[in-house]
Amino acid sequence: MPFTLDRRHVLAGALTTTVAGWTTSARSDAPVGAANLGAPQPFSFDGLKQQAKALSKSRYVAPPQPDKSDPLRDMTFDTFAQAVFKPDMELWHGVPGAQTVRLFPQGRFYAEPVRIYVLENGSAREVVYSPDYFDMPANHPLRKLKNAGFAGFRLMSRGGVSDWLAYLGASYFRSSDPNDQYGGSARGLAINTGKPEEFPRFTSFWLEQNGSGMTIYALLESQSVTGAYRMDSRRIEGGQAGALQDIECELYFRSPVDMLGIAPLTGMFWYGENSGFRRGDWRPEVHDCDGLSMWTGSGERIWRPLSNPPRIVTNSFVDENPKGFGLIQRDRNFENYQDDSLFYDRRPSMWVEPMSGWGKGAVNLVQLPTTNETEDNMVAFWTPAEPVVAGSVINARYRLFWGIDSPPVGDVARIVATRIGIGGLGGRDLDLRHIKRNAKKFMIDVEGKTLDDQTRYGGTKTVVTTSHGTLSGIEAFPVVGTNRWRMMFDLSDLNGQPADLRAYLAKDGEALSETWIYQAFP
Numbered sequence: 001m002p003f004t005l006d007r008r009h010v011l012a013g014a015l016t017t018t019v020a021g022w023t024t025s026a027r028s029d030a031p032v033g034a035a036n037l038g039a040p041q042p043f044s045f046d047g048l049k050q051q052a053k054a055l056s057k058s059r060y061v062a063p064p065q066p067d068k069s070d071p072l073r074d075m076t077f078d079t080f081a082q083a084v085f086k087p088d089m090e091l092w093h094g095v096p097g098a099q100t101v102r103l104f105p106q107g108r109f110y111a112e113p114v115r116i117y118v119l120e121n122g123s124a125r126e127v128v129y130s131p132d133y134f135d136m137p138a139n140h141p142l143r144k145l146k147n148a149g150f151a152g153f154r155l156m157s158r159g160g161v162s163d164w165l166a167y168l169g170a171s172y173f174r175s176s177d178p179n180d181q182y183g184g185s186a187r188g189l190a191i192n193t194g195k196p197e198e199f200p201r202f203t204s205f206w207l208e209q210n211g212s213g214m215t216i217y218a219l220l221e222s223q224s225v226t227g228a229y230r231m232d233s234r235r236i237e238g239g240q241a242g243a244l245q246d247i248e249c250e251l252y253f254r255s256p257v258d259m260l261g262i263a264p265l266t267g268m269f270w271y272g273e274n275s276g277f278r279r280g281d282w283r284p285e286v287h288d289c290d291g292l293s294m295w296t297g298s299g300e301r302i303w304r305p306l307s308n309p310p311r312i313v314t315n316s317f318v319d320e321n322p323k324g325f326g327l328i329q330r331d332r333n334f335e336n337y338q339d340d341s342l343f344y345d346r347r348p349s350m351w352v353e354p355m356s357g358w359g360k361g362a363v364n365l366v367q368l369p370t371t372n373e374t375e376d377n378m379v380a381f382w383t384p385a386e387p388v389v390a391g392s393v394i395n396a397r398y399r400l401f402w403g404i405d406s407p408p409v410g411d412v413a414r415i416v417a418t419r420i421g422i423g424g425l426g427g428r429d430l431d432l433r434h435i436k437r438n439a440k441k442f443m444i445d446v447e448g449k450t451l452d453d454q455t456r457y458g459g460t461k462t463v464v465t466t467s468h469g470t471l472s473g474i475e476a477f478p479v480v481g482t483n484r485w486r487m488m489f490d491l492s493d494l495n496g497q498p499a500d501l502r503a504y505l506a507k508d509g510e511a512l513s514e515t516w517i518y519q520a521f522p
Contacts (some may be wrong), residue, residue, distance in 0.1 A: 113149025190261025
């Protein structure tokens with residue numbers, strides 16, 4: 001589906017609410033469609049790094065706050081949508097085999113413009129804004145701006161019916177591949193997530209054809225940091241269809257940062273099968289990611305189901321040179337969502353794979369409570385162990401994959417469902433005396449090739465530990481009529497304290513499944 005406004009744009013755009021502009025001489029003799037372009041300037045990634053480094057040595061000047069006369073101040077989403085980019089004005093329009101680009105106008109939540117350049121043969125030329133790029137009503141607020149510009153851009157699918165990659169708001173970007181449906185978002189950088197958060201923003205972009213998509217260079221800036229980014233972006237066809245981005249960033253810090261987030265991923269989890277019955281909404285589940293998947297430096301595969309916590313919760317998973325992590329939408333069954341408008345079953349998963357050794361640090365998962373589906377409340381990122389101080393320089397390289405699931409590794413069985421209810425034998429025995437209302441029952445479904453030859457009494461067992469409380473009723477058994485196995489246990493005696501749980505299927509001391517980890521609240 002085409003790119004539309006949603007919660008990501010509210011969150012990202014609310015941070016950029018001023019109007020700023022620039023002027024440049026316009027030229028239109030380059031082969032990039034009908035775009036008006038400024039004078040050519042030399043460009044290189046090394047030069048962009050030097051620009052970011054120089055900026056880091058100067059004091060950050062915050063954008064001025066908007067006044068009541070700002071014509072974008074009261075713009076609604078519907079009004080924003082009335083400004084439609086003209087297809088024949090897209091960048092590289094009519095160039096055989098080229099990736100075409102359409103631009104976003106400013107809006108209420110994207111009031112601060114960004115510079116956009118086309119890059120060819122080491123020469124960059126700025127795309128000069130004009131209202132002529134857009135079809136919009138004569139009285140549209142954009143026509144009243146004195147110094148208007150663009151808010152972002154999107155890469156179009158062939159035929160121009162939909163888009164597959166878009167950058168809009170702060171340092172947010174997202175892909176709709178492989179199912180032509182937007183979901184979670186990535187960001188250039190996260191700073192102090194879950195606290196009074198700082199949102200760096202991409203202020204300038206340079207776009208270069210790479211033969212199979214687009215190489216995107218970006219300048220990032222905020223109170224604490226400046227950065228230079230190179231994002232080589234392309235689409236993948238076939239069995240592992242999706243979008244792939246090879247990303248390198250070099251960061252220069254103006255001031256210390258308490259919690260730095262490299263390769264941050266953002267998504268929404270309102271409720272799922274682990275949430276129990278949810279009053280007030282007719283859909284069985286509402287989320288665009290249901291788990292944090294991790295592949296540790298030691299080779300362990302971990303699945304951490306997401307939950308909507310009662311308060312802000314940050315979980316840190318210490319590691320060294322991780323092989324990957326991601327926010328994954330593993331449940332692809334429409335019957336479990338029943339939403340034929342927002343299509344949560346089609347939302348892309350996001351997987352980060354370091355392309356260089358990241359050393360010691362932690363994968364952090366920040367879960368924020370929410371009462372609806374309009375808020376992104378799940379954030380995952382890598383935090384280096386070494387403290388970030390003024391003058392720190394960090395270079396990070398990683399691959400970001402947008403697809404169906406995290407890449408498979410061997411035959412390890414995957415966690416596919418987590419259900420939580422009242423402890424005891426509820427659902428298996430009509431005698432209510434067997435129900436333990438002071439206990440929680442966990443039912444964890446697992447499937448994969450390693451389970452094909454396992455039998456009910458062949459030694460396959462659930463290995464489970466907890467940091468607090470009492471475990472009982474620990475079992476493992478095949479689920480009748482399916483190819484799944486189920487781990488089952490009760491947890492009690494929490495006494496008001498949360499418990500960190502860890503479980504996996506094993507036989508003869510060998511793990512057959514991913515490791516399931518969870519934080520249970522009383």
